[in-house]
Amino acid sequence: MSKEIVIPFGPQHPVLPEPIHLDLVIEDEKVKEALPSIGYVHRGLETLVEKREFPEYVYIAERICGICSFIHGATYCQAVETLMNVEVPERALYLRTIWSEYSRLHSHLLWLGLFADGMGFENLFMDAWRLREHVLDDLEATTGGRVIQGSCKVGGVRRDIDAAKLDEMSNGLDGFRGELADLVDVFLNDSSVRSRLKNVGVLSKHDAYADGAVGPVLRASGVASDARMLGYAAYGNLHFKPVVEEGCDCYARCAVRAKEMYASIDLIKEAVQKIPDGPIEVKVTGKPDGEYFARAEQPRGEVVHYVKGNGTRHLARHRVRTPTITNVPPMVKMLAGCELADVPVIVLSIDPCIGCCER
Amino acid sequence: MAYFEMAKTVLKSVLHGPSTIRYPAQPAKITPISRGRVVIDPSQCISCGMCMRKCPADAICVSREEKTWEIDRLRCHVCNCCVEVCPVHCLTMETQYSPAVTVREGRELVKITYVKPERPAKPDAGEKEQAGSS
Ligand code: SF4
Numbered sequence: 001m002s003k004e005i006v007i008p009f010g011p012q013h014p015v016l017p018e019p020i021h022l023d024l025v026i027e028d029e030k031v032k033e034a035l036p037s038i039g040y041v042h043r044g045l046e047t048l049v050e051k052r053e054f055p056e057y058v059y060i061a062e063r064i065c066g067i068c069s070f071i072h073g074a075t076y077c078q079a080v081e082t083l084m085n086v087e088v089p090e091r092a093l094y095l096r097t098i099w100s101e102y103s104r105l106h107s108h109l110l111w112l113g114l115f116a117d118g119m120g121f122e123n124l125f126m127d128a129w130r131l132r133e134h135v136l137d138d139l140e141a142t143t144g145g146r147v148i149q150g151s152c153k154v155g156g157v158r159r160d161i162d163a164a165k166l167d168e169m170s171n172g173l174d175g176f177r178g179e180l181a182d183l184v185d186v187f188l189n190d191s192s193v194r195s196r197l198k199n200v201g202v203l204s205k206h207d208a209y210a211d212g213a214v215g216p217v218l219r220a221s222g223v224a225s226d227a228r229m230l231g232y233a234a235y236g237n238l239h240f241k242p243v244v245e246e247g248c249d250c251y252a253r254c255a256v257r258a259k260e261m262y263a264s265i266d267l268i269k270e271a272v273q274k275i276p277d278g279p280i281e282v283k284v285t286g287k288p289d290g291e292y293f294a295r296a297e298q299p300r301g302e303v304v305h306y307v308k309g310n311g312t313r314h315l316a317r318h319r320v321r322t323p324t325i326t327n328v329p330p331m332v333k334m335l336a337g338c339e340l341a342d343v344p345v346i347v348l349s350i351d352p353c354i355g356c357c358e359r
Numbered sequence: 360m361a362y363f364e365m366a367k368t369v370l371k372s373v374l375h376g377p378s379t380i381r382y383p384a385q386p387a388k389i390t391p392i393s394r395g396r397v398v399i400d401p402s403q404c405i406s407c408g409m410c411m412r413k414c415p416a417d418a419i420c421v422s423r424e425e426k427t428w429e430i431d432r433l434r435c436h437v438c439n440c441c442v443e444v445c446p447v448h449c450l451t452m453e454t455q456y457s458p459a460v461t462v463r464e465g466r467e468l469v470k471i472t473y474v475k476p477e478r479p480a481k482p483d484a485g486e487k488e489q490a491g492s493s
């Protein structure tokens with residue numbers, strides 16, 4: 001009979017830059033149980049909503065996360081706009097969609113890089129981040145910011161992209177797709193990657209659904225659920241189909257994200273073709289009153305922004321349910337029974353973003 | 360199951376050379392709309408305090424009495440909000456980032472040199488001086 005010991009994992013860990021702490025109950029080399037705890041990077045961003053007026057709060061909403069910042073800003077705007085019955089111009093909705101998909105591309109490439117690093121595949125990590133640079137360049141050229149775009153506002157967007165730049169971006173994505181194919185090929189077909197990921201961290205379809213997994217974690221377990229199917233922003237006018245895998249393991253989660261990047265490229269190209277001319281913003285007058293839940297698909301899964309107005313320039317409450325927090329219980333389930341050496345890979349496979357999970 | 364998946368990438372990288380640039384010897388990539396840092400034209404600022412009120416990070420401090428405009432570079436997260444709200448457009452966003460600073464150096468104090476132009480003389484507009492010339 002071997003003895004149980006507890007090994008602390010994180011919040012400072014070489015493969016995991018995110019400050020989550022796990023107490024791993026180990027017997028032999030097997031993890032019997034994982035006890036997560038968070039609370040290392042709480043910043044109190046939600047409370048700031050009482051101190052900043054609602055149009056300026058967009059800047060803070062964007063800074064909830066440093067990776068999927070644009071979609072946080074856009075979802076917050078979406079919530080406030082619905083509350084105030086603002087009709088956002090079509091062109092602004094298309095631009096938001098384009099930038100959202102660019103954010104998804106950059107987030108997934110970042111994650112692929114970190115995941116490769118977690119497996120110990122350093123040069124693949126470098127390669128993923130080299131590719132990500134193209135995406136960041138386009139984001140900077142169109143919004144002025146590489147990571148925090150700051151181009152979304154209540155009532156529309158702050159910047160327009162002219163037709164020439166849109167064409168250039170769309171053509172640039174053709175070459176990008178070729179390079180991406182080389183990268184994805186390694187992730188999906190390389191023998192060492194496959195042996196590291198296949199049948200690791202299995203989460204059955206039932207567990208994924210019952211434990212409230214969202215985003216790629218849920219879709220990798222065979223459930224076709226994606227908030228983009230709701231048709232917010234311009235998604236209703238584009239041909240969007242969620243990427244679903246049946247593997248339920250880390251490999252399937254990697255495959256979902258890899259294939260979603262192609263889907264993003266297609267969405268961007270389609271949006272560039274269909275984008276209508278017209279104004280990019282409307283003037284917002286009045287003060288928000290009432291409450292609303294806005295849902296959107298982040299690279300990590302579904303995000304919910306709840307806003308409550310009280311008829312003043314300051315909102316009464318803003319609450320964000322980020323995808324990572326709902327993916328933690330499924331992660332705990334995946335960890336039970338795995339090998340100690342697989343823990344970093346499994347934790348990374350949910351694409352944890354503790355910064356936005358704690359706000 | 361395949362082997363040598365990386366071979367193509369490795370070969371390309373060998374032929375292509377490094378993807379990085381030798382910063383700072385070689386200048387960093389910058390686009391015309393990159394947000395680098397906020398600069399003020401002190402001869403235009405009317406000390407209205409809009410930038411101070413709207414700044415999400417409380418990075419700006421404007422003093423009407425002392426005629427100063429102060430920015431804390433370490434607090435400012437370069438969001439462009441102040442540039443947008445300034446009624447006289449005396450703030451601009453430069454594309455160059457501000458250099459690395461310490462906490463003390465980060466506070467930049469600018470003396471406002473704006474002088475309120477004389478109002479065109481109106482018959483008996485008595486307290487012209489009252490409002491102060493800031
Ligand atoms: S750029 Fe944004 S954070 Fe910086 S001083 Fe202006 S408003 Fe404040």
Ligand code: SF4
Binds near residue numbers: 447
């Ligand atoms: S910089 Fe512009 S907004 Fe700020 S106090 Fe001066 S005039 Fe007003």
